[in-house]
Amino acid sequence: MSSTAKSLFEKVWERHIVEDESADKPAVLYIDLHLVHEVTSPQAFSELDARGLKVRRPDRTFATLDHSIPTLAPDANGERPYFTPQAKIQVETLEQNTKNHGVKLFGWDSDNRGVVHVIGPDMGLTQPGFTVVCGDSHTSTHGAFGCIAFGIGTSEVGHVLATQCLTQRKPKTMRITVNGTLQKGVTGKDVALAIIQRLGFGGGTGYALEYAGSVIESLDMEGRMTVCNLSIEAGARCGMIAPDQTTVEWLRGRAYAPKGEAFEAAAADWLTLKSDEGAVFDKEITIDGSAIEPMATWGTTPDQGGAIRAGVPLPSNENDVKALKYMGLTGGDSRDVAKVDVVFIGSCTNGRLADLRAAAEVMRGRHVAEGVRMLVVPGSEKVRLEAVAEGLDKVFEEAGAEWRLPGCSMCIAMNGDFVAPGQLAVSTSNRNFEGRQGPGSRTVLASPATAAASAIAGHVADPRQYIA
Amino acid sequence: MSSNQEPINTFSSRLVVLPEANIDTDQIIPARFLTTTTKAGLGKVAFNDWRYNNDGSLKADCILNIIDPEEHRILVGGNNFGCGSSREHAPWALTDYGFKAVISTEIADIFRSNSLKNGLLPIVVPQDIHDKLTKNPQQRVTIDLEACELRFEDGTVFVFQIDAFSRQCLLEGVDAMGWILNRVSSIEAYEQRTGKAAA
Numbered sequence: 318m319s320s321t322a323k324s325l326f327e328k329v330w331e332r333h334i335v336e337d338e339s340a341d342k343p344a345v346l347y348i349d350l351h352l353v354h355e356v357t358s359p360q361a362f363s364e365l366d367a368r369g370l371k372v373r374r375p376d377r378t379f380a381t382l383d384h385s386i387p388t389l390a391p392d393a394n395g396e397r398p399y400f401t402p403q404a405k406i407q408v409e410t411l412e413q414n415t416k417n418h419g420v421k422l423f424g425w426d427s428d429n430r431g432v433v434h435v436i437g438p439d440m441g442l443t444q445p446g447f448t449v450v451c452g453d454s455h456t457s458t459h460g461a462f463g464c465i466a467f468g469i470g471t472s473e474v475g476h477v478l479a480t481q482c483l484t485q486r487k488p489k490t491m492r493i494t495v496n497g498t499l500q501k502g503v504t505g506k507d508v509a510l511a512i513i514q515r516l517g518f519g520g521g522t523g524y525a526l527e528y529a530g531s532v533i534e535s536l537d538m539e540g541r542m543t544v545c546n547l548s549i550e551a552g553a554r555c556g557m558i559a560p561d562q563t564t565v566e567w568l569r570g571r572a573y574a575p576k577g578e579a580f581e582a583a584a585a586d587w588l589t590l591k592s593d594e595g596a597v598f599d600k601e602i603t604i605d606g607s608a609i610e611p612m613a614t615w616g617t618t619p620d621q622g623g624a625i626r627a628g629v630p631l632p633s634n635e636n637d638v639k640a641l642k643y644m645g646l647t648g649g650d651s652r653d654v655a656k657v658d659v660v661f662i663g664s665c666t667n668g669r670l671a672d673l674r675a676a677a678e679v680m681r682g683r684h685v686a687e688g689v690r691m692l693v694v695p696g697s698e699k700v701r702l703e704a705v706a707e708g709l710d711k712v713f714e715e716a717g718a719e720w721r722l723p724g725c726s727m728c729i730a731m732n733g734d735f736v737a738p739g740q741l742a743v744s745t746s747n748r749n750f751e752g753r754q755g756p757g758s759r760t761v762l763a764s765p766a767t768a769a770a771s772a773i774a775g776h777v778a779d780p781r782q783y784i785a
Numbered sequence: 786m787s788s789n790q791e792p793i794n795t796f797s798s799r800l801v802v803l804p805e806a807n808i809d810t811d812q813i814i815p816a817r818f819l820t821t822t823t824k825a826g827l828g829k830v831a832f833n834d835w836r837y838n839n840d841g842s843l844k845a846d847c848i849l850n851i852i853d854p855e856e857h858r859i860l861v862g863g864n865n866f867g868c869g870s871s872r873e874h875a876p877w878a879l880t881d882y883g884f885k886a887v888i889s890t891e892i893a894d895i896f897r898s899n900s901l902k903n904g905l906l907p908i909v910v911p912q913d914i915h916d917k918l919t920k921n922p923q924q925r926v927t928i929d930l931e932a933c934e935l936r937f938e939d940g941t942v943f944v945f946q947i948d949a950f951s952r953q954c955l956l957e958g959v960d961a962m963g964w965i966l967n968r969v970s971s972i973e974a975y976e977q978r979t980g981k982a983a984a
Binding site for chain 1: 805806807809811812815816817819820821822823824834839864865868869870871872873876891893894895898899902903948949950953961962964965966968969971972975976979981983984
């Protein structure tokens with residue numbers, strides 16, 4: 318073991334130290350990319366305005382509309398069907414704040430508008446070795462590119478707007494190695510749910526995660542983003558994956574990525590961002606990826622899940638009992654007992670083109686079960702247009718699903734898209750908390766293929782029966 | 786943000802015990818209340834779906850509707866308190882309701898960071914101290930931030946851990962934005978050194 322061996326996290330962290338930490342003060346960490354949306358930014362801009370401050374680096378700050386916006390089309394007069402007048406005011410507040418401060422907004426008129434963690438990577442704003450923050454806990458998504466990326470509160474949004482920096486204590490590190498080869502029909506979402514089940518809901522608290530191993534290396538960028546996205550569901554603020562040739566090729570030609578020789582130089586640097594042989598982690602765990610099956614949650618925290626084939630488990634503690642009661646599920650039942658009312662495909666976890674393709678592959682030529690409402694919400698305007706070009710919208714509509722405009726939609730249920738009290742939803746999103754998808758809603762988390770299979774079957778279903 | 790934040794030092798209070806594990810920030814303030822553009826008045830929707838029926842009437846059996854917030858400044862939650870969404874509306878709602886401290890066996894990272902910036906003191910305790918707190922919510926405990934002590938009426942003292950800088954900020958009501966603004970020369974030097982200065 319070499320004393321100079323460094324982890325991926327340490328390498329990226331060290332590149333961003335403005336002032337190092339000591340016993341009595343935190344590090345000042347530089348932020349390369351700051352993503353902003355309408356819900357967690359108004360009070361931060363107000364703070365800047367109250368102090369007469371400017372945005373220090375508008376060139377490193379990008380805003381979009383996603384959380385509270387309607388996913389239904391405007392009416393004949395061009396009026397957007399906002400759920401509440403307050404939601405409209407919030408969007409207009411961001412439009413005004415970005416205008417006042419010279420910050421680029423991918424707004425209603427932009428083909429790049431979309432869920433903040435979909436559009437950042439899509440445009441190549443997210444680049445390996447960056448620090449990326451946003452007032453949203455799923456900022457961990459960008460770690461798929463070898464970034465230190467994490468969610469922050471609104472006070473910190475203000476700090477980054479004003480100074481491009483944050484005060485931070487260096488977290489502990491944990492490497493999660495997923496070995497083996499994935500079975501057919503098993504996706505990044507299933508890998509993530511298996512990891513969370515193993516770690517426990519708070520098992521990553523205080524850690525920066527690094528995902529490694531043959532299974533992680535085999536995932537495409539979309540799958541890696543799904544894995545990193547869900548780091549916070551194990552309590553870890555950030556999760557990262559070392560950039561490799563898959564990363565480099567994915568970024569080549571993206572709008573904000575370097576061009577020509579500059580790209581090649583950048584790519585050479587990106588490929589150095591990996592944990593050295595002998596790098597020391599505060600904790601290491603290993604998972605057999607070959608054993609992972611299509612997963613679905615049965616409880617009210619993301620770690621309460623398991624292989625669909627294994628059915629609903631018998632409760633092993635008080636939390637399980639409470640969760641099963643809330644979910645209306647019975648331990649020992651197979652997953653085809655409980656009828657599904659709603660299926661949601663979308664979100665920063667699984668709203669990308671690859672996710673829509675996976676769901677469409679299952680849906681093609683089939684129809685959603687009687688009584689099931691299915692909502693498909695692309696993660697961005699670009700994803701929507703690409704899906705339409707491939708005819709995926711028609712596949713979903715012919716199957717009886719609703720095809721919507723991009724946004725966070727039913728994942729956070731603050732825009733009017735929600736699951737009714739007592740209804741059971743299979744969702745490709747990230748949280749199955751009590752009431753997350755609407756007051757009294759019950760949520761099962763699963764992959765796009767599983768969500769599509771469940772829509773057809775009318776109950777939680779293993780997608781492998783529908784995949785050629 | 787902490788510019789107008791009252792310094793915290795020593796206070797005594799009865800407890801509100803919410804024993805459930807994994808109380809996430811969607812429980813503390815549901816997402817549909819996040820369309821606000823200010824941070825004022827969120828106390829009335831703190832734990833909204835725990836406190837109100839669908840018709841808006843108060844749930845009579847919810848502890849948060851029974852106690853006098855003035856008398857109950859300390860929230861004792863189950864393990865992994867404040868997990869989930871990064872919404873700072875959660876500490877805004879809790880402080881507006883009247884809480885000055887949250888105690889649990891584990892507190893989620895982002896919630897802890899947000900709390901420290903809003904005069905809400907997050908304290909992590911071991912299971913035995915947690916049990917001693919939850920057993921008797923009517924007891925008065927004293928939190929002494931200067932000494933980092935949690936003191937019980939029976940004389941038991943627990944010394945809690947808190948980041949030294951965060952403690953100083955809370956004790957003195959330090960303006961975190963002002964502090965980081967004062968680092969501007971270091972920030973400029975960093976941008977120059979790394980080629981990140983604005984074009």
